[in-house]
Amino acid sequence: MPLSDFDQRRNNILRLIVEAYVATAAPVGSEFIARKLRPAVSSATIRNVMSELEAMGYVEQPHTSAGRVPTERGYRFYVDAVMDQRRLPSDQLQQLAVAIEPGELDVAQLLERAGIALAELTQLGVFVVAPTVRHSKVRQIELVPLSVRKLLCVLIANEELIASHVVELEQPLSREEASALARFLNEELGGQPFEGLIDSLQRRLLAESDSFYYMVKRSLDILQHALSTEPSERLLWEGTSYLVAQPEFAGHPRRTHDLLRGLDTQAPLVERLRQDLAGRGVHVRIGHEIALPHLEACSYVTASFGIGPAAIGGIGVLGPTRMDYPQVRATVEATARCVTELLTRWEQGW
Amino acid sequence: MPLSDFDQRRNNILRLIVEAYVATAAPVGSEFIARKLRPAVSSATIRNVMSELEAMGYVEQPHTSAGRVPTERGYRFYVDAVMDQRRLPSDQLQQLAVAIEPGELDVAQLLERAGIALAELTQLGVFVVAPTVRHSKVRQIELVPLSVRKLLCVLIANEELIASHVVELEQPLSREEASALARFLNEELGGQPFEGLIDSLQRRLLAESDSFYYMVKRSLDILQHALSTEPSERLLWEGTSYLVAQPEFAGHPRRTHDLLRGLDTQAPLVERLRQDLAGRGVHVRIGHEIALPHLEACSYVTASFGIGPAAIGGIGVLGPTRMDYPQVRATVEATARCVTELLTRWEQGW
């Protein structure tokens, strides 16, 4: 359904309000819009449209004689239907590529760099949900005896993910036993997802009373210890200082404190992010849509990255609700694409 | 040299000023001190002593008709000569032990927990300088072939420190070669500090043209790659939100921003901390003594922890210059001791 001329103009005015407010953080008056809008109309007309927008719940007034400020619904509509999809300027794309490129071979470091670059570009907070072995599949498992009762269990997953854990053994394990066990593990478990490993071994332990019983039992002991301390996601943060410099927080110690507290205790946020990152593509959550009490004054834009089509992690920008959505969106998307490209090229090098 | 009665009283008044200011963050007047000081004297006498303290540079007035505020010199004198060494109340010690104890076998996690507990107890910022393999000695090196041209190099150091790096090989390495190389590495390098490993191998490469040349050359390639991305220290942060809630920062967005920026870019701070942590014992740095422009409004209290007598890392509290030094000192010291005890007991389990 095409937009009527009126709707067209209404949307344009909403766009101007949002963009002016994003730029200045001050309520936007009709006079200001009248000077910008093409085709030009008088400020009185703008006022009429503005009260229409207010009736629709897209803007509101801090007080009777102030200009308009976008509501969360307003931002939502702006993001969904009004803003134009910007592409990242090529110089910034360049900057991004340079910042990430320097080819040290470590996913975690690559992601950290990407995060820093993204924070730099957007001047906002950045989080990276980094993949860990847990959500991936067994490529190889190595058991390195450290002493008779201690073992280093090295879990190697696809996507260059590695975790190692020291496991304290209840019964001593000889060097030969260890390598036999490792061989067993790799033959039996190779390619299986780490996530279900314990369950599947436990089932097998019950079902089977065969010659492998001992092997399964010992594997279970070791992997249970090793996986119990292995997080399913790691969250990186960058650019906190940019974030608190935003006017939304600068003058509001309480809000700043809330924000940082929300960042200190990451668990609920990770949970929320996981949902958004499940599908590929860019997601925008605005204000209360985040549904975390500490982050009500914020919005975020996320994109997942991966290897080829499979998503293995995500990166996003957290800022005040009043943020430059077109720019942030473009930058987040470009960063995620950049990371995906690098990881994919890399994976092919295996 | 014993203190004269006058010096005694002067110091007591300084103590009261510091402690009142720490508690309230407001300048301290003579009347207030007069009510607290025993043996009691009039506020006029206090005023005389106060101007004496001011002449000595221990306190100052924000403006002519305000009470006194301790200067950095004042805090320094207080910490060195006036404050009494408090011991941590046993319930808090208990809380600390419980928070750290839960026996998962991972130095990094232990330290993170200790950091969180310390931040909780002091309601201030906490940093932990965590040890990494680099500053320790070779216990074992394992080479796990991932493909013909990729190798996982696992560095195991004393103190349960482990690092693993994927190394891309220029020339293929067979499984047998890899295990031969690992054997060679362990025989030749075991017990040596990781720090000087590259140098010593390089020297050996020049000196020696014997049958080991090939082995040394390949080891060098691998270790160079593996160690180049290995940091010499890892810095953990906790409790940022407590810190910015302090009145020093709450109303001062610029200072808050500076602080967070100082925490974002850690390198200079780590350098400074390294010096303080070299010797065991507790160190206090006050304001400009930190000599980092972003942290001028702060002080910190550090203590090193280790295994037995050897220091391997440090933990500390960062707060506003106006902090409760006796309490923070006691808490930091107790935490460091707790960690040391745990690590030592643990190490003996090897």
Added chain:
DNA sequence: ATTAGCACTCTATCTAAATGAGTGCTAATG
């Protein structure tokens, strides 16, 4: 439907005065 004009509202800013906490000085005291 649009717009010029205008009365109205409400915040932000400014000024002036009152308040009060705290000092330094002086003279009296044991």
Added chain:
DNA sequence: CATTAGCACTCATTTAGATAGAGTGCTAAT
């Protein structure tokens, strides 16, 4: 001679009132 009561003085903070100005909503004209 250290101590103290008394007092004038200073200066940040608070309070109140007046002013300015930005922006609106409404009305009547086009």
